[in-house]
Amino acid sequence: MNRQNCNTVLMIEPIAFGFNKETSVNNHFQTNPNKKNSIIQGEALFQFNQFVKLLKDNFINVITIKDTKYPFTPDSIFPNNWISFHEGTIVIYPMFAKNRRHERRSDIIFFLKEKGYLIEQIIDYSIWENENRYLEGTGSMVLDREKKIAYATISDRTDKMIFEIFCKDFKYEPIIFHAYHEINGVKKPVYHTNVMMSIGCEYAIICLEAITCVKERKRVIDALSDKELIEISASQMINFAGNVLQLENLKGEKLLVMSKNAYNSLDTLQIHSLKEFNKIITPSIETIEKHGGGGVRCMLAEVF
Numbered sequence: 001m002n003r004q005n006c007n008t009v010l011m012i013e014p015i016a017f018g019f020n021k022e023t024s025v026n027n028h029f030q031t032n033p034n035k036k037n038s039i040i041q042g043e044a045l046f047q048f049n050q051f052v053k054l055l056k057d058n059f060i061n062v063i064t065i066k067d068t069k070y071p072f073t074p075d076s077i078f079p080n081n082w083i084s085f086h087e088g089t090i091v092i093y094p095m096f097a098k099n100r101r102h103e104r105r106s107d108i109i110f111f112l113k114e115k116g117y118l119i120e121q122i123i124d125y126s127i128w129e130n131e132n133r134y135l136e137g138t139g140s141m142v143l144d145r146e147k148k149i150a151y152a153t154i155s156d157r158t159d160k161m162i163f164e165i166f167c168k169d170f171k172y173e174p175i176i177f178h179a180y181h182e183i184n185g186v187k188k189p190v191y192h193t194n195v196m197m198s199i200g201c202e203y204a205i206i207c208l209e210a211i212t213c214v215k216e217r218k219r220v221i222d223a224l225s226d227k228e229l230i231e232i233s234a235s236q237m238i239n240f241a242g243n244v245l246q247l248e249n250l251k252g253e254k255l256l257v258m259s260k261n262a263y264n265s266l267d268t269l270q271i272h273s274l275k276e277f278n279k280i281i282t283p284s285i286e287t288i289e290k291h292g293g294g295g296v297r298c299m300l301a302e303v304f
Helices: 037-057 098-103 106-114 126-131 160-170 214-223 234-238 260-265 268-275 286-292
Strands: 008-013 061-066 083-086 089-092 121-124 141-144 149-153 173-177 180-183 186-189 197-199 203-206 228-231 245-248 254-257 279-281
Touching: 008 037, 037 061, 037 286, 061 106, 141 197, 149 160, 149 214, 160 173, 173 214, 180 234, 197 245, 203 268, 228 268, 234 260, 260 286, 268 279
Parallel strands: 008 061, 089 121, 149 173, 203 228, 254 279
Antiparallel strands: 083 089, 141 149, 180 186, 197 203, 245 254
16 A cells, blocks of 8 residues: 655755745745845754754654755755655656756765665656756645545646656546635736645645636545545645645654744644644744745655
């Protein structure tokens, strides 16, 4: 049976974290800073290290790899967009921003193999960048690994055809929809599926109001019929309440990883519902969220 949760995650320690102009054109969760890059990097590194410690203290196996100084990769802290793991198979993904393509590092794959992680096959979709088609890993897709259902909201970062190729290659049922949020009164596509929804073993967190098409929303709800739905608002989505990840630690305990900002945006009933299923751990990653436009889920590449 396929596992939904893993106990091992890959994380990339930042060396030049900062606001990425190339991604800001369609990631409206980012905020342009008025601080020096060195200060932002220092804050991000501190938050990263505290996050790693929190995971380890809760018996999650963390593989930490340092970013390289060159080439310049301000978003390297978000590895889940370029790589995913599938029980012996690694997938490499096509990326929208040119400076993010440098994040793909063969030395990381070699390191994992040297450490004894099973890597039998590598499937590389990055060639699709030549046709301006992108699929940014488990940012673009939210996977129900147990049920073999994959969810994706179409955007500049998530190409329908490449998503369907992934689903065919890995025998997932594709659930395709369109999600939007308002930016200064203008409706914009949600750039990544994993900022609006997350799937655990027993529940799904989702911003249903972002799916404006009634037919598409019904299809998503029907596909999630075996889960308890915990709905979040558009405001909570902006606070990364959907950008969360359920893990299972080395003791077999389920944990929900959710940033402090995300947790603080939830109401009492939502928190109570989530705590019925798992312990919640809440790292503080405000700088990373604010200037990188990604949350805890983006920082964690699950290793299966």
